[in-house]
Amino acid sequence: MKKIIKYVMTDILRNRIVLIYTVFLFITSLSMFSLEDNVNKGLLSLLNIILIIVPLVSIIFSTIYVYNSAEFIELLVSQPLRRKSIWLSLFTGLASSLALAFLVGTGIPVLIYQANNIGFMMIAMGILLSIIFVAIAMLAAVKMRDKAKGIGAAILLWLYFTLLFDGLVLFLLFQFADYPLEKPMVGVTALNPVDLGRILILLQMDVSAMMGYTGAVFKDFFGTYTGVMVSFVAMFMWILFPLWSSTRKFNRKDL
Amino acid sequence: METTVSMRTIFMIWLFLSGSLLAHAKILHVGIHQQFITIQAALSSASNGDTIWVEAGNYHEKNLLINKSIYLKGFGYPVLDGEKKYEVISVKANGVTIDGFKVIHSGVSSIEDYGGIKLYDCSGVTVQNNILEDNFFGVYVLHGNHCTIRNNRVSAYSVEEQQSGNGIHCWKSDSLSIIGNTISGHRDGIYFEFVTNSIIWRNNSFKNLRYGLHFMFSQNNTYVSNIFNNNGAGVAVMYSHGVKMFNNYFIENWGDAAYGLLLKEISDSYIGGNHFEKNTTGIYMEGASRINMEKNLFKDNGWGLKIQASCMDITLSKSDFIGNTFDVGTNGSLVLNNFNGNYWDKYEGYDLNRDAIGDIPYRPVSLYSMIVEKNPPAMMLFRSFITSLMDKTEKIIPSITPENLKDEHPMMKRQLN
Numbered sequence: 001m002k003k004i005i006k007y008v009m010t011d012i013l014r015n016r017i018v019l020i021y022t023v024f025l026f027i028t029s030l031s032m033f034s035l036e037d038n039v040n041k042g043l044l045s046l047l048n049i050i051l052i053i054v055p056l057v058s059i060i061f062s063t064i065y066v067y068n069s070a071e072f073i074e075l076l077v078s079q080p081l082r083r084k085s086i087w088l089s090l091f092t093g094l095a096s097s098l099a100l101a102f103l104v105g106t107g108i109p110v111l112i113y114q115a116n117n118i119g120f121m122m123i124a125m126g127i128l129l130s131i132i133f134v135a136i137a138m139l140a141a142v143k144m145r146d147k148a149k150g151i152g153a154a155i156l157l158w159l160y161f162t163l164l165f166d167g168l169v170l171f172l173l174f175q176f177a178d179y180p181l182e183k184p185m186v187g188v189t190a191l192n193p194v195d196l197g198r199i200l201i202l203l204q205m206d207v208s209a210m211m212g213y214t215g216a217v218f219k220d221f222f223g224t225y226t227g228v229m230v231s232f233v234a235m236f237m238w239i240l241f242p243l244w245s246s247t248r249k250f251n252r253k254d255l
Numbered sequence: 256m257e258t259t260v261s262m263r264t265i266f267m268i269w270l271f272l273s274g275s276l277l278a279h280a281k282i283l284h285v286g287i288h289q290q291f292i293t294i295q296a297a298l299s300s301a302s303n304g305d306t307i308w309v310e311a312g313n314y315h316e317k318n319l320l321i322n323k324s325i326y327l328k329g330f331g332y333p334v335l336d337g338e339k340k341y342e343v344i345s346v347k348a349n350g351v352t353i354d355g356f357k358v359i360h361s362g363v364s365s366i367e368d369y370g371g372i373k374l375y376d377c378s379g380v381t382v383q384n385n386i387l388e389d390n391f392f393g394v395y396v397l398h399g400n401h402c403t404i405r406n407n408r409v410s411a412y413s414v415e416e417q418q419s420g421n422g423i424h425c426w427k428s429d430s431l432s433i434i435g436n437t438i439s440g441h442r443d444g445i446y447f448e449f450v451t452n453s454i455i456w457r458n459n460s461f462k463n464l465r466y467g468l469h470f471m472f473s474q475n476n477t478y479v480s481n482i483f484n485n486n487g488a489g490v491a492v493m494y495s496h497g498v499k500m501f502n503n504y505f506i507e508n509w510g511d512a513a514y515g516l517l518l519k520e521i522s523d524s525y526i527g528g529n530h531f532e533k534n535t536t537g538i539y540m541e542g543a544s545r546i547n548m549e550k551n552l553f554k555d556n557g558w559g560l561k562i563q564a565s566c567m568d569i570t571l572s573k574s575d576f577i578g579n580t581f582d583v584g585t586n587g588s589l590v591l592n593n594f595n596g597n598y599w600d601k602y603e604g605y606d607l608n609r610d611a612i613g614d615i616p617y618r619p620v621s622l623y624s625m626i627v628e629k630n631p632p633a634m635m636l637f638r639s640f641i642t643s644l645m646d647k648t649e650k651i652i653p654s655i656t657p658e659n660l661k662d663e664h665p666m667m668k669r670q671l672n
Contacts, residue, residue: 051639214631
């Protein structure tokens with residue numbers, strides 16, 4: 001298993017895309033902190049990167065990588081190796097290299113300029129989102145045999161998590177405006193890792209933002225130790241469930 | 256020679272006059288080893304214009320009623336204890352000065368408004384340099400005229416609004432000066448009702464249960480350089496005209512119903528040079544009209560300014576909006592107000608002719624802030640991709656946000672520091 005992980009990682013490094021991604025993250029994060037006179041504004045722009053760019057790169061890169069390694073996977077399957085360990089090594093290789101790219105690219109500037117709770121929460125969420133979207137990408141890739149269809153599905157999934165889900169929530173909020181929706185909303189956020197990450201970061205960052213009763217309800221839940229634990233567990237579920245599902249599918253798949 | 260004679264005459268006359276005055280104004284000493292042991296005793300043998308010097312110590316005077324124009328001076332903060340039963344000092348004479356006492360434990364009642372120091376129908380009274388602790392009402396002015404409340408420290412420790420009175424409470428008074436007091440832990444820090452032509456200057460009102468400053472039906476008062484921070488619901492001012500507020504600080508008033516400054520039915524007023532920092536809502540205006548607001552700083556608030564559609568003829572100019580979650584919120588599309596020449600840190604326009612004024616107008620109301628106003632749980636989508644996308648679209652083609660609510664001449668640089 002170790003050998004496969006090592007092979008996947010060196011392959012990704014040789015690919016250079018992840019290196020470019022790291023450099024891109026590094027330069028943008030650094031410039032966001034140094035260009036804005038207001039540190040908070042820099043953090044906000046960084047928040048957008050974490051919530052939009054990181055999932056996008058993770059999901060697209062992973063999907064394409066899995067499709068492109070189809071032959072390599074077939075080769076591995078023909079060896080006396082368990083399919084589960086092949087699939088998990090592939091996941092570990094992808095997830096760790098993308099998480100590492102984020103840690104180096106954004107983590108270092110954040111630690112230089114904002115080494116506090118906000119910074120640590122941002123780094124943690126960025127890493128978790130990278131891994132989650134690798135897991136989701138692998139599920140999409142294993143479900144679709146056709147490459148174009150698979151990549152399309154990955155883009156749609158990204159669109160869903162970053163945009164459509166929130167639109168749906170907004171729609172529901174207006175449909176059920178007469179009901180007290182604050183508490184159910186806490187549960188609804190757990191259905192989208194991007195929202196979960198955003199709220200966890202915002203609660204560290206911007207007290208003024210989460211105002212009013214909704215803010216109070218969110219703060220009561222996410223602001224406590226249990227709340228943070230529960231949301232981290234929810235984030236890990238977002239890794240484990242797609243991964244478990246895709247592993248099962250891969251085990252039975254006729255390659 | 257002649258001049259020296261006249262000088263001598265004047266000096267003699269002066270000596271005679273002052274001598275006669277001194278002969279009339281006695282100084283009565285109160286203390287354990289003094290002529291009088293209680294203030295009450297000294298008071299009954301005093302006459303108008305006398306001075307009573309009180310040494311440090313504990314005095315249980317029950318209710319000390321001052322009905323002569325005297326100067327009551329405490330040394331080393333003599334303690335006047337109301338034993339949780341009495342009103343500590345009641346003043347019912349003109350020209351009284353109360354200086355340097357520590358007034359504690361007034362009675363608490365739901366029928367009577369007991370005060371630590373209460374002034375009844377009097378004028379020219381000065382209350383200064385006192386410490387008022389754990390009283391129901393701190394200083395209470397009832398029908399006062401030309402009274403001065405200066406440099407007092409007023410604090411209380413109640414947890415419930417019902418069990419607590421106001422720090423400095425003024426009712427039906429005129430020409431008061433409230434200067435340099437520190438007030439905390441009361442229901443309202445400073446409370447005015449039917450008070451006119453007064454000045455409130457350099458007070459510090461913090462951690463009060465309800466409002467730092469609260470006034471109603473109080474016309475033509477001026478508020479200068481006060482600090483209101485961390486009060487339960489900020490500052491609320493209602494049903495008044497001719498309000499002038501200069502250089503006050505409204506800081507850290509947090510909560511669902513907390514406002515830096517709440518203006519309700521205020522007209523013909525001026526609000527300038529004030530700082531609104533870290534409040535849930537910097538200024539909330541309802542039914543306000545003809546108000547000139549300029550050179551104010553709105554920084555790190557949830558909402559910088561909430562201006563309801565019931566307001567008219569509000570001029571907002573030369574102000575800075577920095578780091579607010581939402582700069583301006585409103586509830587309707589009717590705009591009868593004028594925004595001009597402010598600095599907005601969210602402004603994304605340009606300045607081609609380099610006159611420091613942005614070339615395209617700035618619309619401070621975002622679509623998302625309108626949505627949150629209508630549907631508060633939508634706050635959950637704060638800073639998400641979809642809301643910023645909606646805001647951007649709305650900025651280009653306004654459809655829901657009021658089209659006329661805009662700053663035609665937004666500044667490119669901060670104007671205040």
